[in-house]
Amino acid sequence: MMSTRNPCDTPTGLLAVDDARRRVVDAIHPVEGFETLPLRSALGRVVFNPVISPVDVPPHRNSAMDGYALNSQVLPADGDQIALRVVGTAWAGIPYEGRVAPDQAVRIMTGAKVPNDCDTVLPQELVQIDGNTIHIGHGHRAGANVRHPGEDVARGETILSPGRRLQPADLGLLASLGIAEVAVRRRIRVAFFSTGDELRAPGEPLGDGQIYDSNRYTLHGMLSRLGVDLIDLGCIRDRRPDVVAAFRAAAATADAVITSGGVSVGDADYVQETLSELGEVNFWKVAMKPGKPFAFGRLDHAWFFGLPGNPVAVMATFYQLVLPALRRLAGEATSAPLTLKVPAAERLRMSPGRTDFQRGILGHDEHGELVVRSTGRQGSHVLSSMSLANCFIVLPADCTGVEPGERVEVQPFEGLF
Ligand code: AMP
Numbered sequence: 001m002m003s004t005r006n007p008c009d010t011p012t013g014l015l016a017v018d019d020a021r022r023r024v025v026d027a028i029h030p031v032e033g034f035e036t037l038p039l040r041s042a043l044g045r046v047v048f049n050p051v052i053s054p055v056d057v058p059p060h061r062n063s064a065m066d067g068y069a070l071n072s073q074v075l076p077a078d079g080d081q082i083a084l085r086v087v088g089t090a091w092a093g094i095p096y097e098g099r100v101a102p103d104q105a106v107r108i109m110t111g112a113k114v115p116n117d118c119d120t121v122l123p124q125e126l127v128q129i130d131g132n133t134i135h136i137g138h139g140h141r142a143g144a145n146v147r148h149p150g151e152d153v154a155r156g157e158t159i160l161s162p163g164r165r166l167q168p169a170d171l172g173l174l175a176s177l178g179i180a181e182v183a184v185r186r187r188i189r190v191a192f193f194s195t196g197d198e199l200r201a202p203g204e205p206l207g208d209g210q211i212y213d214s215n216r217y218t219l220h221g222m223l224s225r226l227g228v229d230l231i232d233l234g235c236i237r238d239r240r241p242d243v244v245a246a247f248r249a250a251a252a253t254a255d256a257v258i259t260s261g262g263v264s265v266g267d268a269d270y271v272q273e274t275l276s277e278l279g280e281v282n283f284w285k286v287a288m289k290p291g292k293p294f295a296f297g298r299l300d301h302a303w304f305f306g307l308p309g310n311p312v313a314v315m316a317t318f319y320q321l322v323l324p325a326l327r328r329l330a331g332e333a334t335s336a337p338l339t340l341k342v343p344a345a346e347r348l349r350m351s352p353g354r355t356d357f358q359r360g361i362l363g364h365d366e367h368g369e370l371v372v373r374s375t376g377r378q379g380s381h382v383l384s385s386m387s388l389a390n391c392f393i394v395l396p397a398d399c400t401g402v403e404p405g406e407r408v409e410v411q412p413f414e415g416l417f
């Protein structure tokens with residue numbers, strides 16, 4: 001990776017990916033406002049207030065086994081045996097309320113409250129049952145198979161912190177505390193559009209020199225996974241008034257605006273010009289491949305992200321630069337994406353200069369060991385490479401290529417939504 005230098009200081013005038021990401025994320029503060037939702041509606045939403053447990057979980061001492069509850073003082077020493085009389089049954093939800101003398105035991109089910117006079121549960125497989133009497137040998141541990149109050153969660157414990165994106169386990173955890181509703185930050189609104197005279201929507205016939213607009217679909221998918229309110233403003237022609245109108249409409253309603261295309265310096269690239277007029281936007285050349293041209297700034301009250309036009313560059317810059325920013329905007333506590341070091345199954349070509357986000361397929365070799373392969377052609381227009389891939393292979397800017405068996409850094413798509 002490149003160091004944390006200012007883009008102006010670098011001989012290439014490029015901004016390292018990590019620096020670009022840090023600049024973007026550091027500039028952004030979470031949106032204000034929250035709503036209180038029933039648990040099932042809160043999956044994937046970001047926790048707003050700390051959640052403190054009002055109770056102990058489990059709330060009472062209970063059995064981890066189907067078996068017999070007894071007092072450990074009577075457990076026999078080596079070689080000995082004892083006989084205990086079974087005086088009743090403790091069911092999950094129906095406690096045994098009576099006393100249990102030292103020479104007695106209680107039949108107990110998993111989850112049932114352990115009677116006050118007992119401290120140990122022996123699984124039924126480990127005792128000999130003879131009518132109403134059980135025979136117990138040596139070798140049992142006092143306190144075995146008893147779950148204690150607060151063992152899972154203690155009353156007063158902070159169970160979820162603000163910034164946590166709610167997972168299935170969290171819904172269950174909240175339910176286990178008897179909590180039926182949770183305060184989550186409001187969803188962020190994200191407007192996006194494509195730019196380009198050559199673009200047609202799927203379903204329309206293609207004219208000479210035209211292509212279908214794919215970026216609006218990948219963006220739709222990535223943003224939907226993130227759980228934002230989407231505002232799809234369509235495909236905007238390369239005409240200044242159209243571009244201006246689209247920016248105004250986007251900034252009026254959204255917390256963030258994302259565009260693709262028109263961000264370089266071609267004759268039909270109106271994004272830079274328009275933005276410098278309407279807002280406060282920085283244009284960077286980010287040292288990443290695919291990618292490079294990237295705009296970030298402010299448009300009225302909205303954050304603006306101008307992505308390149310090439311379909312793979314759109315996805316790579318979105319994942320590396322925009323996603324962390326949107327997560328922060330949504331109030332999520334962000335952390336670096338999970339990466340693995342994995343041997344390359346084959347030679348990988350690389351021309352040094354920019355961090356390369358090659359498309360890879362993480363899988364197993366014939367010995368069952370984890371390896372990564374290339375998806376094949378790596379052009380920034382080869383969108384099929386993203387479809388085939390399940391990870392980025394992240395090659396540092398100074399890498400000149402990878403030999404088979406060499407370990408490379410891999411970023412699984414799983415962690416990227
Ligand atoms: P641009 O940055 O506008 O010069 O676009 C760079 C390349 O990406 C060109 O080949 C465009 O045709 C292509 N491109 C731009 N926008 C899209 C889009 N929405 N869908 C597919 N390809 C696009």
Ligand code: MG
Nearest residue numbers: 195196261262
């Ligand atoms: Mg264009």
